[in-house]
Amino acid sequence: MRRRYTKKANWPSKNIKEQTSNESLNSQLDANIQKLKQLLDGPNDLVIREFLLNNNPTMKGSVVYMDGLIDKQLVQESILRNMKDFASNKKSYDTSKTILEVMYENFISIHSVEKGNTLEDALDGILVGKTVILIDGQTSALIINTKGGESRSIDEPTTEMVVRGPRVGFVESLGTNLALLRKSLQTSSLRFQTHQIGRRSKKSLVVAYVDGVVHPEIVKEVNRRIQSIDIDDAPESGFIEQWIEDSFLSPFPQMDNTERSDKASSELLQGKVVILLDGTPFVLIAPFTLGDFLKSPEDYNERWLIGTLLRILRYVAAFFALLLPSLYIALISLHPGLLPTDMALSIAATREEVPFPPVAEAFLMVLTMELLQEAGLRLPAPIGQTIGIVGGLVIGDAAVSAGIVSPIMVIVIGLTAISAFATPSFSLGISFRILRIAFMLAAGILGLFGIILVYIMVMIHMVNLKSFGVPYTAPFSPTMDRDWKDLILRAPMTILTRRPNFMNTKDVDSGSREKE
Incomplete structure (x- = not known):
């Protein structure tokens, strides 16, 4: 019996890469708008609001953002209304400055504003909830941080319940989580290092630590491993954990995860590093040992x-x-x-x-x-x-x-x-x-x-x-007798005045006032 074979489909032999553009912005506004629509395939949630400068039909500008990702009230009050005032304002300005510079200095009332020179800068800003201002005749754009949209309010963590302790847990917003850490640790030594994860999702990831406490080599190693991540998207911190852990064959977790802001801040003061990823309430804590896993904030x-x-x-x-x-x-x-x-x-x-x-x-x-x-x-x-x-x-x-x-x-x-x-x-x-x-x-x-x-x-x-x-077994092995007072037993707080010896922190005394 003769077998019949179907012709193999002519699929691309190589991986299809994301359609991006590193080309510079065009001086023509319509060309920039068309290119952005082409790169995004003209989605319904893309909002383009055009306006005229000094009521002159030949001087046009556009406000571009993605509906649902921005704070509508912020855009309305601090951008669109200001653009209307700018369009109708007859005041003369310094001719040595560009229109974008005049806008930034006189009409933009939002503190976080960046300048973009390429289509990729504008596209990346739009996709993360920023608003882009394009002006006809200008080869650069203003990228304004207007992130917002619907988000979950701060609530008590459901996975780590305690009888006595704070009722504050992390949420899916990275900015809110960083603010919670700032409130818990009101010190100028708290440091945040930002990374971008995901070739397509381009999510923000922050490595938090307390300078002067954590050992510099730990921070350096954490950043090195995070920079080696090469994936399309990291929807949850578990992806980051699996990528940067020491041994993927081990049945034991080598990092802890928590929703509690008080636990994260206390671990920072022990010389550890906290990794926060945008879009998830679970933050990672590293390094972590076996004895740490059997501790609870309620202790x-x-x-x-x-x-x-x-x-x-x-x-x-x-x-x-x-x-x-x-x-x-x-x-x-x-x-x-x-x-x-x-x-x-x-x-x-x-x-x-x-x-x-x-x-x-x-x-x-x-x-x-x-x-x-x-x-x-x-x-x-x-x-x-x-x-x-x-x-x-x-x-x-x-x-x-x-x-x-x-x-x-x-x-x-x-x-x-x-x-x-x-x-x-x-x-x-x-x-x-x-x-x-x-x-x-x-x-x-x-x-x-x-x-x-x-x-x-x-x-x-x-x-x-x-x-x-x-x-992983410290301070059981290698044996560090000084750390045993907070291992199986929990000594009185008046005795727990030194940070764990196995963490090799720069500042070993947790009882003295931190030098700012």
């Missing part, structure tokens, strides 16, 4: 005894979330002699009708727990809570009644799930979920010896892992 808002108790409880919860199912498998399957006799007999009685071995039983319940957790996250909030509570109770009770799993297994999985939710960092919680599977497989094959082997492998990996040059 410092409460008295030291309460903060210490909560932190110890968090370490215990991390141990349960990581190792409890694997310990159950190892003790029940291969090492029942390590259990007290009465407990071993009781567990054996509950497992008498269970048809599966402990390892299969544990994997079945862990899979069910993961499915319920994922479904609760994806569904709307009221339905998600119902699925999580009712689904867990119904499935657990039905599984025990049917003899598929033992009651002790349901208790173990329930305690594991509760302990996992006690971890402050969602990213670290996901890492524990991955490693939990590895520990369960090792426990099912080699028992406690398998758990120990996997534990040694994880420790070797973490000891060799770094976050922007800072050891």
Whole structure:
């Protein structure tokens, strides 16, 4: 039988690049307008408002902006109205200056104004919410910052709830987030370095740090990695994190993310760097260590005894979330002699009708727990809570009644799930979920010896892992005794007067007044 082949479509063999233009602005206004329309393909939200200068039909100008990206009131009050006054003004001006210079000095009442000489400058400004003023006969344009549009108001973070602490969280506006940091740290040492990310989206990214505190090499390394980013768009800070992290093969996160402005400002004072991306409320904090992931802002808002108790409880919860199912498998399957006799007999009685071995039983319940957790996250909030509570109770009770799993297994999985939710960092919680599977497989094959082997492998990996040059396990290893007072324990605030030694900050004393 003869096969019929369709002719291959004549697709371009190379990647199609974005249509941009580096050519200079034309002295003819109509040519510039037509070129901008051509580059943008004449969108409906492109607004072009023309006006006459001194009521002279031969002297024309245009105000160009993208509807929905600008502050309409600002454009109306500070640009369009001023342009009307300028057009009707009969006053004579310095003839040595261009019309744009006269506009800037006498009629533009907005502080952030730039001068553009190319079509790309004008196009980039329009696409980020700026307003461009073009004048017939001029080969340059005024690019005015009028960013605005609809945005979410400042609210309490939903992913990092605290009982006692500020109720202020970052939003999707980069300018608002920078202002929140300024309000938290009213110091002249706070520095912002701006980058542009995305060949097509061209989003603004800011690296924030406190000069005189952070080690200069950390700032230099962060900027170097950000400058190496080469992607079309970065819709969320997670794209930046994956691009600049030290090891993409590691299951552990090497940077933290937060919505809390108070947490970001406190980390800046510890000698760390905060990375803010326009369009997302989640900012990145680097470098970050394992001990930092188990801390919470609430530890410092409460008295030291309460903060210490909560932190110890968090370490215990991390141990349960990581190792409890694997310990159950190892003790029940291969090492029942390590259990007290009465407990071993009781567990054996509950497992008498269970048809599966402990390892299969544990994997079945862990899979069910993961499915319920994922479904609760994806569904709307009221339905998600119902699925999580009712689904867990119904499935657990039905599984025990049917003899598929033992009651002790349901208790173990329930305690594991509760302990996992006690971890402050969602990213670290996901890492524990991955490693939990590895520990369960090792426990099912080699028992406690398998758990120990996997534990040694994880420790070797973490000891060799770094976050922007800072050891991931510091101050556990390398051991820095001075930093232990804010690690598992939280010492009184009167003692916590020095910054972490492993951060190698320029100013180590956080108790003295900062020299401005």
